[in-house]
Amino acid sequence: MGRNGQLKLGLFLVQAGFHEGAWRDPSVPVNGGVDIDHFAQLAALAERAAFHFLFLADSPSVLERDHKHIARVSRNDGFEPITLLSALSSRTREIGLVATATTTYNQPYHLARTFASLDHLSNGRAGWNIVTSGLRYEAPNFGDKELPEHDKRYERAREFVDIVKGLWDTWEDDAFIRDKQSGIFVDTTKLHLPNHRGDYFSVRGPLNIARPPQGYPVLVQAGASEAGIKFAAEVGEVVFTAAPSLEGGKRQYATLKEKARTLGRADDQILIMPGIIPIVGKTRLEASEKLQRLHSNIHIDVAIGLAERMLGFVVDLRSINFDSFVPEALPQTNSTQSTQKLLLDMAARLQLTWRQLIHSLSDSKGQLLVVGTPDEIANIMVNTFDERAADGFNILPAMVPNGLKDFIDLVIPELRRRGQFRAEYSGQTLRENLGLKRPLNRVSVAGAGHPPQTTRDPIGFVKN
Template identity: 70%
Template sequence: MARNGEMALGLYVLQAGYIEGAWRDPSVPRTGGVDIDHYAHLAALAEGAAFHFVFLPDSPSVVERDDANIARAGRNDTFEPITLLSALSSKVENIGFVATATTTYHQPYHLARMIASLDHLSHGRAAWNIVTSGNKFEGANFGDEEIPEHDVRYERAREFVGVMKGLWDTWEDDAFVRDKKSGIFVDTAKLHVLNHRGAYFSVRGPLNIARPPQGYPVLVQAGSSDAGIRFAAEFAEVVFTAQPSIESGKHYYANLKRQVRQLGRQDDQVLVMPGIVPIVGRTKQEASDKLKRLQSYTDPEVMTETADRWLGFVTDLRSIDLGSLVPATLPRTNFIQSRQKVLLELAARQKMTWRQLIRTISDSRGHLMVVGTPDEVAETMINAFNEHAADGFNLIPAIVPSGLKEFTELVVPELRRRGKFRSASSGKTLRENLGLKRPLNRFTRAA
């Protein structure tokens, strides 16, 4: 996306909102996690504000480690993303759909077929958020005692993405002639069988669905570890990252774009879109009061469990003096290494105690959090954009639908007034709206 002065915006959707206890707020639908109308309402709000896409996270497991925390968690009753987004594709017309799916516990043929189907169903609005599994409980659902080592997961992911692209290129764009008079449905001269043999996968092909309308659905990736950044530089077109300050965002942005260029890619074809958690009030005090109310919904044990999980299960915070300072380092985790690093760096920079870090993780998980007026939220976003810390943002409402509604009604008009956000969709496909090129079929390109 050429930086024409306007940022991209995505909506990161959790059924109640990002703050753990948000589901307890009276304004949140009780059964929203399994209510298609609830998600359709959120998608319609985002589409009406000209957001570029809706982004659904996912984990193929319950992430809490004991019944006491499972009992209080409001996130274990929700749809699988590709299924949900396929349903939403008939309810909203312009907004894109980012589906999270792990390369560690899927097979590429199945996933290539499902995401191609989503791209066809939505007429070219699909994207795949490539993750490598970061939760210790996922492996047991697929026959593993533990998930594979961090760097091994990325090696598998690299091969996985290559297979997916090869399968999406099975058919040239005009292969399906569907000529009723001659009886020829497909021109097999434009069929290409993959015949992949690799370290992790053996996939013959061909894929039994036409090439996706976008060529490939938009590729999204959220890793910020060294391995994750290398992977993003090689494959990603949209990068979702947690950067708690503009300064950390500038460093990440420059590092990623440099690696993108070193690989011969155009850096305007890789969009950096960090998360932002805004608490918006018409006054600063009103915004602070909203945050305090939302914080009051989260049980202290749930907060501690959440912090342990995002730090990678390398310590037991229930046995630590919460008034003591957070150490500069912790044992390296096999799970989400980049988030542990971001959180420890934030704690060191602000000289946080464990109690303060636990609260910060509960509120924002290390994403940029802004508590203030519409002008203050917009100013923070514009500064990050102008300082090359972001090409846009993934909005992460602390609570939905109210947090999303406040942002669209109060902050979006301010961004537009300053010429930093569009007022309508600019294309039919997600690629067109993001300014991303449609990839050529590898087989026709080679020819």
């Protein structure tokens, strides 16, 4: 029996597409990563289709280990996400704008101000994808030799987010009265200093911008390790997951909802959105041929480098027999532990050789890859929703713009025919469109404040 409600859809915005071979396709702009008009075109396509939000991933480093891999990927020439989404805020009107920013190599005041600014620029459409850095090459860019230990990164993130919320709550919603007659710009009885002193940070405040239109920008998370799931259940309002199997997706969905429930959170206030790579054809053969063309663009150096990174750089794949089976365990990584576990579990479940795993990762990166007709892709999406493995999906077009156009032109009409996806926006802010509540100011005092009275001194200057 189907669930009530409709799917939430986000667009994972990548300059060439999610597939590693996408940038070599003739239809893909070769300089898309630094072309605002390219991103504006993709944003316009998604907004016309009523997607809930655009999502930009990020890492403040080059991801690849060696020059052979760096030479053959397109991702290292692209905009910083908040900068790009700030520009797109003036070229869009309704679609949400979700940017990734790490708590490991930023400061709370900086991000509180930046995301509040994006929320004001967009009239309440901002979201923050909260990550803890999990890529080893980020550390040397910030004066460290190695990443902090995995669970310590989450401890810092928890304190970081709490401070940011406190900074967003610096001013009550109606603090800025901007009264020219009285000369009072802001009612300081509605000002609250965080004065935070913790294990990782000391932050006085106040924030020098009004409270965001949404109260807080929508908080997004993607943790899947034990520490990550706990953190996501505590703070995430949208949670991105990697769920290449339905059963695994159902387990993760149930775990996240239950953990959130024990913290007093309602099920509809934490939305779980796995990634899906839809490769669409009018026939299954046409869709398969599209994937094969993309795969033929991947060099072996890219495939091996990608697999080594996703496994946490704990194995040298050039020294192994590709036709041997992937072992059940590898040395633990201090990088993204949940990704390593996901891939090892997948390899064990499907009894994959190293060659098969490397091939699979080069196409899907551990996400759900669906190759087929619009009806087949819609069936999988609706079934995943009905089986309570998803509240919606983060759409990862294999290449853009054509892969996105295929999904919009072929799959979305099928979802709408089934009553599973909306035809227009239902609210003004990202929170309203996602059905998320606007958070109250945590420290506001009861009752209305009274602005100070003013008088004039004998030489004409205003004084209190």
